[in-house]
Amino acid sequence: MTDDRWLLALDIDGTIIHEDGTLTDAVRDEVARVSGLGHEIMLATGRSVASTLPMLDQLSITPEYVVCSNGAITLKRDETAPLGYRREFVETFDPGPVLTKIRAHLAEASFAVEDEEGNFCYYGTFPVSAADLGSRAVPFEQLLAIEATRVVVISPDHDMEDFLSLVERMGLHKVSYAIGWTAWLDIAPDGVNKATGLERVRELLDVPRERIFAIGDGRNDVDMLTWAGEHGRGVAMGQAPDDVLAVASEVTASVHDDGLAVALRTFV
Structure with missing residues (x-):
């Protein structure tokens, strides 16, 4: 990636969308604007592949990689794959x-x-x-x-x-x-979370740790926000629980006040 591009990792539920699935124009517009600046915007979610891919369409983004299932599955863009993405890395365990x-x-x-x-x-x-x-x-x-x-x-x-x-x-x-x-x-x-998936993506895209932005609201975002905030920006949504707020390097507004859009406006 070029010298000034950032890698932005967005959680979905409680960050991009409200509890009822609402995606506001403010969030959609800011994602489009920041993407248009040349930054790489991707998703990092606990959702399965099937429930993650439709969100890419809603946001009109086609990132190189997508982290699903809390880091256990990383997708890579592939035009020959049925849904435009293939499973590039998969971590499994005996449940x-x-x-x-x-x-x-x-x-x-x-x-x-x-x-x-x-x-x-x-x-x-x-x-x-x-x-x-x-x-x-x-x-x-x-x-x-x-x-x-x-x-x-x-x-x-x-x-x-x-x-x-x-x-x-x-x-x-x-x-x-x-x-x-x-x-x-x-x-x-064991040892798998959103941060481990994103670190792998960061290395593949050759993005410095200083140009990582991650944002989320849940306890499954703690590792991701800690990792991002060590050298870059780990942003918690305003409505996040105290243990999530505690590890963030920044706190934005709540999802009901378009906190993601507020945080993205800092990219100019």
Whole structure:
């Protein structure tokens, strides 16, 4: 990349779009403007491939790389691929031990496993937005045999504080995990997160650490914001939890006040 270009990594939910999926004109316009300046704008999300790619169309961007599934899958632009992107790097793990351990503590929870092809199998009840088209319900035991890029656990009966302390007491080892806004647990392969995926992309694009901008609002963004802020800019959305705000090098307005657009206006 040329000397003055930045690599900008954007989280999707709670950063680009509101909870109801709204994408404002202010955000869309700023993404277009900054992209037009020659900077590389990409996505770094916990979403699966299937639910990430439509966001590129909504923003009218075609980045070289896209980080999905909290860093477990990195896509590369490829015009010959069916959806314009191919899976370039995929990290997987055996979900059996962690699923068995969690179920012993959370018998009423719902569980899902995403494989390297993006198939989403679940046990229990999952919101339609979380379970992509093509997902299917399976017996719990079947989840244990899938080579996973991501495991999701939801336990609506728990309030956030109970859920946090319960997860802490479980002592989940040999995996990476992040807790969402609700009683929602995202589990990735050990040592894999948005930051590890983005560092790989940064090296491939030969962007200095000083010209990295990352922005997000969730606990699964902590590693990314810490990494970006060490030499560049790690920006937390205004509505982010305290533990996310604490690691950011900057804080912008909330998603309801177009915080992403506000942060992007600093690129001139």
